[in-house]
Amino acid sequence: MKIFPWGKLQCQPDGSIATHSLIDHMTDVAAVMHHLLSLPAIQRALHQAAGRPLTGVDRARLAVLAFLHDIGKANTGFQGRYWRDAKQRPPGWASPCGHGPQGWGLFVDALNGLPWPRRIIAGLPLEAMDGWGDACLNLLHASISHHGRPVQSEGSEPLWRPVQHAGEVIYDPAQAVHAMGQAIQAQYPQAFDSSAPELPDSSAFAHLFAGLVQLADWLGSDTRPGFFPYTQPEEIRSKTVLAIAQHALTAIGLVVGDTATRQQSTHADFAQAFGVPTPRPMQAAMADDGLGSVVVLEAETGSGKTEAALWRFLHLWRAGRVDGLYFALPTRVAATQLYERVQKFVQRTWKNTLPVVVRALPGYAAADGQGYEALPGFQVLWHDEPQDEEAERRWAAESPKRYLAAPIAVGTVDQALLGALQLKHAHLRHAMLARSLLVIDEVHASDAYMTRLTEHLLRAHVACGGQALLLSATLGAVARTRYLSIGARGQPTPPTLAQAQALAYPAISHRGAGGPQLQAVEGNPRQKTVHWETLDCIDEPDRIAALAVEAAARGARVLVVRNTVPAAIATLQAVEALATAQEVDCLFRMNGVSTLHHSRFSRQDRPLLDAEVQAQIGKERSPRPGGAGLVVVGTQTLEQSLDIDADLLITDLCPMDVLLQRLGRLHRHAREQRPGGCEQARAWVLTPAGHDLTPLLQRQRHGLGPMRLKAQPMGGVYLDLRALEATRRLIDAAPTRGIPAENRALVELATHGEALDAIARDRGEAWVRFGKEVDGLRNATGTMANLHALAFDRPFGDLFPKEQGGIGSRLGAADRLVTFAEPLPEGPFGPRVEQLALRHHLAPHNLGADAQPEDVQSLAGSEGPGFTFRLGDMRYRYSRFGIERLPSH
Template sequence: MGERLKQSYPLAFMECLRPLPDQPAFVHLFAGLVQLADWLGSDTREAFFPYTAPGEDRIQSAVARAAYAVRSIGLDVSAWKNELNGQPPTFSAAFGVPTARPMQLAAAELSLGDIVVLEAETGSGKTEAALWRFVQLFEAGKVDSLYFALPTRVAATQLYQRVLALVTRLWPKGAPVVVRALPGYEAADDQEKISLPDFKVQWPDVPGDYTAHQRWVAESPKRFLAATIAVGTIDQALLGALKVKHAHMRHALLARSLLVVDEVHASDAYMTVLLEKLLQAHIKAGGHSILLSATLGAMARTRYLNIGNKKKHAPPSLADACAAAYPVLSFRDSTGIHLHPVAGNPQHKTVHWETLDAMDNPKQIAMLAAQAAAQGARVLVVRNTVPAAVATLKALEELTLAQGGDWLFKVNGVSTVHHSRYSRQDRPLLDQAVEAQLGKTRQDGRGRVIVGTQTLEQSLDIDADLLITDLCPMDVLLQRLGRLHRHNRPEAERPEGYRQPHAWVLTPAGHDLSPLLKRARHGLGRFHDGGGVYPDLRMVEATKRLVQAQPSRQIPADNRQLVEHATHIEALQGVEEELGPDWQKLGQAIEGDTSARRGVGHLHTLPYYEAFGEVLFPDSDQKIATRLGAADRLVVFDPPQPGPFQQTVKQLALRHHQIPEGVSPDALPTDIAVLPASAGFEFTLGSARYRYNRFGLERLKAHDKN
């Protein structure tokens, strides 16, 4: 065997005139390439590496087979690059718009370097700016692929269609496959796979389909990052930074990409550490990245731009942070960190806002919304929690029944709310209905009230005449305000009294947040374990004060000051000092929570700077995930059950806090009972009973199980 190896691979036994790098980062990268080669070389489909045929010399045929496999799955992108170089596309042609905004052209400058931060208001075109940067880097040979990472599955699903349209315009014929990188929801060019036994996959049979082998990259989540163009959640990228199986392969595949991270401000302390470690390895391996945010605090922006820089720069003071430009394109080079002002959305608006201590009063909220809808206004009500949203809708339905009129948001004729606890089959119906009734092109001139949660903040192109929202941190509040008067409309299209953007910000009784220090409610406050929707009440208090300080604000001109005064450490310390010991104790607890989560993040991430042989992976029974907390559970229904919107339900995701203790991972739903008039169904899992209807999925209390 030794002699045969020498004959077959003579170069391996010759004197090495150009040694490979011996840096740990290179060895880790090489390990990922070996994993990819092993995976691809183990594929037994006919065109790749089936078992050796009689008379075949695999040593000889392997070279041609490998070249074909690499080319056919899309790892060889030279043909697509040559096509762009031969006929460089314009921004207008690529996106089907008359012209590009200055921000979008500025973001594509190749001189910006390997890590860029783009901050601009919602609706300003940040997504197109990031995609156009990819086109320019790809055409210039700086990257070979794109991974667009979003915070949620819903956001990724929304963006997927836009990226698919772009790719079709760039390459009208023979385009690279666009992968929807969502486990359980995989798609390649909008075609969904069918899983078969023995880990095999079947795709819809299209005669003469040249993309058939390109879909190899979508057949397993571990291969997603091999795609030339993929859209998914940030989790798929973060798995390349964790001590988990195939992390090195993910890292090596991502190294050829422009990594776009959208809504980067939405990450918690644990995910922020993971992202920092990922970016360090990614940039070190030659990758590029652009981080997008509506408004990123100066502390976070400095931390990201310090990545890959030997000289670390200190974050600016509160005064300097507030003086920074907005919108802005940030990058760093050998001379330091640079913030270049850019022109974003040409639309500016004066938002009139005021607080209303009605957070605990769904009837009052419903009345306020109904009064506006009766005058023809499109009203968006955003609550911090699902129970609060459901309670608000029920109050609105009672009011509608008593007063007449019909301002309710409906899907296929069924009144409902918008949140995350709906099935994969029903969620697209909800999204489509929201955009139809509150989008750029409205169905009719009647008033409407749409009640929901944070799912209404992102991705959906909706335009409200009036916003009613729970109090939340300022960066989140600005996201919600981005849905208010989002589009320029003729004055006559908005009802009188709602032609100026107006927002009601709901607070607890007496506008007093101090009771939430002891017991979190409505998503505000810290749980005993440090969790919570918005645990840092200091930020929430600072946000409330900013709303109360002035009756109106200029958006986006005031965005920078608003965010910094609600998130900068100096501002938060000011809240602590003024409000006393209980708030100082909260600050210490939040700091402890943050340090603990960052510490866990450091323990879970792969140290790509250490020698490969010294890196120890944890035991297989230790769970390491991209997000801290217990895992959600996917419940499958076979056969599918009737849903509340005339659509069958195949699976439901249970949040970790909805899962009963001790339930087996293999447990199946039992005692399934269809509700009257096919309004949904109930089922049992372990010791818990659940109901899925027009209000979404809920775990029933003991007295409701009858």
């Protein structure tokens, strides 16, 4: 009795076990890899990383190395896993174990001179492979590490001993490896051409290859109809696998036609794509072939940057310079908003077969506008129950690790940043992103950790021939200089404050042949004069409510933006009390319930709130009964992605770049008539008593200044009081400002290092010390980002710490997701609540990554619409105010 090694197995409904030959599975993965290497976008990325074009011999050799990814499965411990019940396992088989470290251990121990692994790998054509160059072993390590992170060597000679039964050898790992050696020589004879040059010996090349192997293994393990089912009797897999690989890669959207096909399948008309007569000059400029690989587009809110980004993607895609798009947004809500717009763009632009558009949001993913439910065994059930061919297109949407393999995906910036961190499956994300135009929306320089990670991501992306477009309403000169230096040698010298102020705005910046270039463009031709004034009542919700209700009584749509949720709730309560007393019907309601807008609402309610805000205070707002206006109260969520057109803005003090975002919601659209007192764009900016920020040096209030917690680094919402003081002074310095004409100067005068240092010196020694503390913290968080980042210029095996718990795309503790059991509790606005995101500082200390239904205890006695529940030792209420933690008792 001879036993042949299995690579995959599956329990059947009748209790039997189906197996897929190990050799055949390795053949599947190698075929996917070989076909991947023929795709122009992948070839371009590898060419850039290698410093030379790949030859046919290179591709065959890389397919061989991908074939060997599962060599470790030949060990008897892994093969013994066939018998899941230890009592049924025959004698002679090693205890169940894995295969990655065990496979790599074969080669490490052989290099270290141990005799036993030489017997196992003697069946491989090692002498010929030695001629592939020094890179071969490192690339093999990358291949064997296909489960998402570099494996460490675990050599164990007993795992590789033959298994005997009744005096006969029934399984010998060395024979299995010998069969592998025969298969690779038969399937890829070109790989063993001794006259060919050595494989590229570049760290960036090895990292890229690692990601491609992870993709090839994942796809080559997919047994859905039409992909890689288990080998049928009499089937010779090597003869059928090429057609299977071709079909699978085409089905998921990785195989894209040549430029002629692309141009024939799409419209090249801006009006067709976006439903407007002509592009603005800023948008038309995105089709310039002279733009570099990293482009920065700065233009005011509402100027059409999204359309400009999509137009650039279409231009690059039709020219064959990219195969995909990843549109990265700062928040999940912003991504959800944009997803529908991108779908409409695709529907208008593609003539027949549309590329799939993925909403790349874990727990809220979608493709073609459809969601799904996760099933056991990595399967999914799409809500629209598509046919097999239709479901295949959505392959990338079925797992967050695969999002970036989608032809077009919209998600948060985190998904892209995860490809630049020392985290599992980072290489897969990195390799798939290399095919695409990466668009990062709302880039800013206020977060040192994410800014440094973004720079690192862009360096790796550009090094693989990727294209990137960064969008910003206003980007400081220092950050822009660093972004435009990507791909260049040496440290860039940022412009002085005077030079930065003089730069054009709106503008397109990129790195051309002669270095960084900035050219003025026209964005939204409509200019507005903003009348602004500081009001020192940030601690007085009653005074804030009086301003808002008075304007609303005249018919104004008033937007009140507070920096923190408690302040927003207190303001809404003051507005409700005053509106009731004065009999002014100006409350923002959702399904008849008075409420506000912030991030602490359920995933079911938040999109409804977004839509209702836009309906009541957006561009196409309808008249309100009785002629009264409206007061919408919320937090920073109101300044991002929502198309809001307020008659009056009341906002807490915030950094100038953020304030300009909020001002973009004021008089956003042209109207023939505004309510009395709101004919001009007017904003009240709320400050502490006496307009004095000095008390905030030691204690944060309303999101302004530092939070100082024991044994933790200084943190805060808007930490740098120097930037806040600079913003306050700029408001007081002139009662009106031209927007966007003065945007550039305003941002530089409130963010440039020279301006911040001058503020600190003017305010005294305590401010100077504080400035040094903030700068030191910024440098420290930048250093932390460098430590967490995946070093693509270092050898593959040197990476990844043993503990990855502190590594993330954003610095700080992560939020927790609370999932409720059936029957779902009814939320304050009617729809039942499936999940709530619980901010980390509100979550119980003993809560793990997420809270499952069994962790949640429903409680009686909620006041008004909504419900209360217990989680761990904490009590919570979910009501029209969002989720709140209740006092313990």
